[in-house]
Amino acid sequence: MSSASSPGSAFSLLVVDDEPDLRTLYELTLMREGYELETAGSVADALARLQRRRYSAVITDMRLPDGSGLDLLHWLDSQGREEKTLVITAYGSSENAVEALKAGAYDYLTKPVDLRQFRQVVASALGRQPQTVRAVVPANLPPAQQPPQTFAQAAKEPDKERPAPATVARVPAMPSMSALSRLAGKSAAIQELRSLIEKVSRSMAPVLLQGESGTGKELVARAIHDSGVRARQRFVAVNCGAIPEQLLEAEFFGYRKGAFTGANEDREGFFQAADGGTLFLDEIGDLPLAMQSKLLRSIQERSVRPVGAVVEAAVNVRILSATHKDLGAEVAAGRFRQDLFYRLNVIQLRVPPLRERIEDVPLIAERVLERIAGDAGVSPVPRLTPTALVQLTRYAFPGNVRELENLLHRALALSGGEWIDAADLGLPESLLDDSLLGGLDSSGDLMVDDAGLARNLDLAKASNGLSNLPPSDLPTDLARFLDDVERDILLRALMQHRFNRTAAGASLGLSLRQIRYRMARLGVTADEVGASEE
Numbered sequence: 066m067s068s069a070s071s072p073g074s075a076f077s078l079l080v081v082d083d084e085p086d087l088r089t090l091y092e093l094t095l096m097r098e099g100y101e102l103e104t105a106g107s108v109a110d111a112l113a114r115l116q117r118r119r120y121s122a123v124i125t126d127m128r129l130p131d132g133s134g135l136d137l138l139h140w141l142d143s144q145g146r147e148e149k150t151l152v153i154t155a156y157g158s159s160e161n162a163v164e165a166l167k168a169g170a171y172d173y174l175t176k177p178v179d180l181r182q183f184r185q186v187v188a189s190a191l192g193r194q195p196q197t198v199r200a201v202v203p204a205n206l207p208p209a210q211q212p213p214q215t216f217a218q219a220a221k222e223p224d225k226e227r228p229a230p231a232t233v234a235r236v237p238a239m240p241s242m243s244a245l246s247r248l249a250g251k252s253a254a255i256q257e258l259r260s261l262i263e264k265v266s267r268s269m270a271p272v273l274l275q276g277e278s279g280t281g282k283e284l285v286a287r288a289i290h291d292s293g294v295r296a297r298q299r300f301v302a303v304n305c306g307a308i309p310e311q312l313l314e315a316e317f318f319g320y321r322k323g324a325f326t327g328a329n330e331d332r333e334g335f336f337q338a339a340d341g342g343t344l345f346l347d348e349i350g351d352l353p354l355a356m357q358s359k360l361l362r363s364i365q366e367r368s369v370r371p372v373g374a375v376v377e378a379a380v381n382v383r384i385l386s387a388t389h390k391d392l393g394a395e396v397a398a399g400r401f402r403q404d405l406f407y408r409l410n411v412i413q414l415r416v417p418p419l420r421e422r423i424e425d426v427p428l429i430a431e432r433v434l435e436r437i438a439g440d441a442g443v444s445p446v447p448r449l450t451p452t453a454l455v456q457l458t459r460y461a462f463p464g465n466v467r468e469l470e471n472l473l474h475r476a477l478a479l480s481g482g483e484w485i486d487a488a489d490l491g492l493p494e495s496l497l498d499d500s501l502l503g504g505l506d507s508s509g510d511l512m513v514d515d516a517g518l519a520r521n522l523d524l525a526k527a528s529n530g531l532s533n534l535p536p537s538d539l540p541t542d543l544a545r546f547l548d549d550v551e552r553d554i555l556l557r558a559l560m561q562h563r564f565n566r567t568a569a570g571a572s573l574g575l576s577l578r579q580i581r582y583r584m585a586r587l588g589v590t591a592d593e594v595g596a597s598e599e
């Protein structure tokens with residue numbers, strides 16, 4: 066098949082389609098965008114080219130004479146190749162589109178291909194603005210409504226003001242710290258979630274986040290957005306349950322001046338506000354059935370019609386959604402449309418409740434404290450005493466990370482000093498449960514250690530039996546770890562025996578000489594603990 070290039074093109078594409086006319090059409094369209102291009106008419110031809118060289122992206126028809134576009138996707142995946150893939154499916158074959166997205170396609174297009182959308186989708190896969198779309202933007206639009214001229218320019222102006230939707234959507238300023246790095250935790254569950262976030266951020270596939278309230282679903286959605294090519298574009302979060310039913314259509318799709326009483330000007334909806342970026346639909350299970358149909362249509366057609374408008378406008382948004390409900394059960398009960406569920410649930414990520422990853426509490430608490438103390442201008446950032454920390458790890462957090470956050474807010478206000486103690490947390494003993502962290506000892510009066518909260522917790526766990534340590538928490542420096550444990554045990558025994566070294570030593574089966582030797586070796590000085598010279 067053919068090969069064409071344009072001078073200075075930074076992007077190379079492979080287009081695979083068995084119909085010569087379509088190949089020519091795609092070729093002409095993409096060459097005008099300045100891409101370097103090769104075409105292939107079959108899976109075999111495409112594989113031969115892919116074995117010879119790498120491309121920026123591969124655009125393939127689903128149905129090919131000697132196989133399917135999915136064969137190419139699977140091959141690229143098996144080789145660990147980086148090419149972005151776009152799949153062209155027959156009209157109405159949504160199964161194919163979903164299958165392609167699940168197989169790692171960045172996005173899909175439906176035949177007959179709308180060329181404007183085609184240019185946009187290719188540009189979006191490559192993280193740039195389509196050239197020819199840019200050329201038709203009316204010059205008299207106010208500056209605020211002009212799309213970014215180049216990707217680089219958009220990057221400088223991530224939060225340019227546009228007429229925003231009226232309520233509920235949150236389009237915050239660019240966070241100083243990426244959401245992925247804000248997602249604290251070392252548990253196996255969080256590590257797996259982090260690697261899934263990185264994986265799904267590379268495509269346009271809709272992701273449904275499932276998890277209890279307050280587990281961090283929105284943070285995960287932001288992390289997906291931040292890690293993908295849309296990071297510099299907008300992330301618009303919408304709480305579907307908070308919008309009155311009669312306003313839903315106008316809020317989602319916008320409206321034209323005069324569409325209804327009070328519509329004094331044209332206004333964008335959430336879709337337009339998120340154009341080029343990500344639309345996060347929180348509590349999607351709360352959307353009424355009538356609105357579910359409209360949403361499905363917009364997702365399928367990639368266009369919206371503002372209330373009172375005659376024509377539809379194309380939009381290019383990635384949809385992420387979240388729910389604390391079991392959407393499958395909602396479908397079975399007739400409260401959620403099966404076809405919309407199928408569309409949104411291409412990839413499902415579960416965000417586990419905090420009680421299933423209680424070992425993450427110290428790190429999350431530390432991060433949250435840094436953030437809220439910083440916001441409140443409190444310096445230095447207060448730290449949790451080991452007793453407070455142990456108490457937190459004995460609480461099941463039915464409200465998950467949000468509840469931990471609220472608790473720390475209150476504790477910060479109450480403590481007023483450099484330390485937050487158990488009493489500042491206001492957790493009654495009746496709510497605490499020893500089984501959460503493998504039987505952590507509630508009376509554990511751990512000594513505060515400079516290495517921070519997480520290590521204190523390790524000590525606590527170690528003091529209560531190393532068998533409780535999950536394999537991922539095994540110490541990396543055993544000698545140091547055992548020294549820390551020993552130091553902690555000595556300090557606790559000394560405290561229990563009012564700093565009498567003979568009694569503390571005896572309680573541990575050590576003579577005075579032995580405990581003195583151990584205290585000296587570990588740097589536990591008499592001054593430090595106020596131990597008496599018996």
Ligand SMILES: Nc1ncnc2c1ncn2[C@@H]1O[C@H](COP(=O)(O)OP(=O)(O)OP(=O)(O)O)[C@@H](O)[C@H]1O
Binds near residue numbers: 247250347
């Ligand atoms: N792993 C984490 N590390 C640090 N902060 C976190 C973590 N998970 C969640 N948070 C914080 O906890 C709060 C609640 O998280 P978020 O709003 O993402 O939860 P949610 O599951 O979307 O809640 P809801 O279902 O009620 O909308 C946020 O302030 C978020 O930044």
